[in-house]
Amino acid sequence: MHSIDFAFLDSGTGGIPYMLDLKAKSKDSRCVYLGDTANFPYGEKTVEEVTNCASEAIAKIIKHWEPKTIVVACNTISVTALDNLRKTYPDLPIVGTVPAIRLAARITKNKRIGLLATNATVNNPYCKDLEKSFASDCEVFSRGDPALVSFVEHDYFTATKEEKLLALKPAIDYFTSKDCDTIILGCTHFTHIAKDMQEAVGSKIKVIDSRDGVSNQALKVEADSDVNASIKELPADMSFFVTALRNKEDEDEYKKLCKNENIPWGGVLD
Numbered sequence: 310m311h312s313i314d315f316a317f318l319d320s321g322t323g324g325i326p327y328m329l330d331l332k333a334k335s336k337d338s339r340c341v342y343l344g345d346t347a348n349f350p351y352g353e354k355t356v357e358e359v360t361n362c363a364s365e366a367i368a369k370i371i372k373h374w375e376p377k378t379i380v381v382a383c384n385t386i387s388v389t390a391l392d393n394l395r396k397t398y399p400d401l402p403i404v405g406t407v408p409a410i411r412l413a414a415r416i417t418k419n420k421r422i423g424l425l426a427t428n429a430t431v432n433n434p435y436c437k438d439l440e441k442s443f444a445s446d447c448e449v450f451s452r453g454d455p456a457l458v459s460f461v462e463h464d465y466f467t468a469t470k471e472e473k474l475l476a477l478k479p480a481i482d483y484f485t486s487k488d489c490d491t492i493i494l495g496c497t498h499f500t501h502i503a504k505d506m507q508e509a510v511g512s513k514i515k516v517i518d519s520r521d522g523v524s525n526q527a528l529k530v531e532a533d534s535d536v537n538a539s540i541k542e543l544p545a546d547m548s549f550f551v552t553a554l555r556n557k558e559d560e561d562e563y564k565k566l567c568k569n570e571n572i573p574w575g576g577v578l579d
Contacts, residue, residue, distance in 0.1 A: 312543050314338040314531055316376035318366055320351040321462040322566055323497030324382020325549065327406070329570065331380070331524035332547065338531070339546050343370055343578060347553035350458055351385045352427025352496065359429065360390040364397055366552065371401070373578060374544070378402045378531040380523065382497050385427045388435040404527045408436060408495035409519040414444040416515055417491040421448050423484035426495030428453030436495075450487040454480055454496075461498040463559065466566045473505050481509055494518040550575035 317328045321344045328340050348362040363386045381387050387405030395403050413422045430436055431451035440449050460476045484492050494500055500518050507516040549572055554560050567574040
């Protein structure tokens with residue numbers, strides 16, 4: 310009997326919608342979440358920094374929870390460091406998250422696609438290879454938006470509707486000026502704002518992310534895994550932990566998120 314089926318990792322709150330999506334598909338799966346907030350944001354770090362921070366976070370996850378599978382619910386970590394992480398932890402299945410470029414190329418009508426992500430993701434060669442492989446007949450307009458990532462992490466869950474739309478406006482204006490009919494949310498933080506963005510851009514533009522594909526792959530990998538666990542003291546199912554709190558406002562923000570999503574607040578993981 311495995312104690313923790315899935316441990317989710319992101320630099321902050323971004324991967325929580327991915328955990329919720331998986332749980333909706335597999336109600337018996339036991340999940341836990343770690344936001345590496347001590348090293349937020351990953352999207353402005355070097356390749357070496359991203360790799361080292363993610364590796365240390367995974368080591369912490371293994372030490373505390375010994376999960377059957379790790380889901381890296383972060384596009385930046387996945388396109389930057391996933392191969393290295395799998396080499397570092399060869400006995401532990403690690404599922405990554407990459408921008409839904411293949412899906413966007415399938416559904417776009419005018420072949421003009423927007424990619425909203427971190428600077429690290431939009432500039433990564435892996436992401437460029439995805440565009441060449443799956444969207445070679447499309448124009449992809451990329452926007453790295455660290456300000457929006459920070460807004461989601463620190464302000465979104467207590468913001469008013471007007472404040473949310475104001476934060477989204479620069480990205481929406483950019484993609485509409487390029488006549489994009491499909492927008493990829495290529496940073497997991499942006500899945501929190503998916504409904505707000507879809508409402509703001511209207512029905513003629515499709516807003517997509519990779520939640521469905523990631524949860525399906527994670528469930529497949531976990532079913533094939535034979536990793537054993539021995540942790541006796543377990544956190545509550547779906548608990549959200551962080552590696553650091555910047556200030557009291559951050560803690561209030563995270564507790565508000567947990568209340569909104571009906572998941573336990575785990576606090577700081579040492």
